[in-house]
Amino acid sequence: PDLEQRVRSIVAEHRGTRGALLPVLHAVKEEFGYVDPAVIPVLATELNLSRADVYGVITFYEDFRQTPPGRTTVRICRAEACQAVGAGTLADRARSRLGVSFGGTTPDGAVTLDQVFCLGNCATGPAVEIDGRLHGRVTPERLDALLAPREA
Ligand code: FES
Structure with missing residues (x-):
């Protein structure tokens, strides 16, 4: 629930931005160090996109790792x-x-x-x-x- 709440407020900060998904993903990565697949449904709902769209963008950009980075x-x-x-x-x-x-x-x-x-x-x-x-x-x-x- 913590992750979800945090992700929702990140989305709120970018609401109104055109093509908010990329800036939101960068902010998520900035905060957690990676993009947990658990955020996909949250982002899809919040940004009115399909899960497949969100997943596609995450996997397209190598930058968005889906597992926590090493120390x-x-x-x-x-x-x-x-x-x-x-x-x-x-x-x-x-x-x-x-x-x-x-x-x-x-x-x-x-x-x-x-x-x-x-x-x-x-x-x-x-x-x-x-x-x-x-x-x-x-x-x-x-x-x-x-x-x-x-x-x-
Ligand atoms: Fe520019 Fe490596 S730092 S090519």
């Missing part, structure tokens, strides 16, 4: 400028080290791995964001060093 979230930039300076190697390293693919969370809930397309740090790539903090020129070794204390 640490690592986002690796995969856009062009970073790709050109080794983001691919970094991505491979992260996936094999953590044993998850993009969008995945380690079974112990320690780390969620995501990819992102440009972090606005193109001049000093490859760029990685860890819990909202940006790191530039990240080598695989540096990634290891950044991850080690978080994999507990």
Whole structure:
């Protein structure tokens, strides 16, 4: 009921906005860290949409994970400028080290791995964001060093 109430008030804040679903989903994600599938019927009713519509939008945008993220979230930039300076190697390293693919969370809930397309740090790539903090020129070794204390 708590979740439902909170979601209703988020919707209320965006009422009157055209195409409110996306801003509402962003606000839900902001608040809970993910979009719990339990909010789908609530949003459908509140915004007068079908459940399928809401579900379709959630699954279309990779941004809206449906499970809680790990304690640490690592986002690796995969856009062009970073790709050109080794983001691919970094991505491979992260996936094999953590044993998850993009969008995945380690079974112990320690780390969620995501990819992102440009972090606005193109001049000093490859760029990685860890819990909202940006790191530039990240080598695989540096990634290891950044991850080690978080994999507990
Ligand atoms: Fe990676 Fe812009 S391309 S930060």
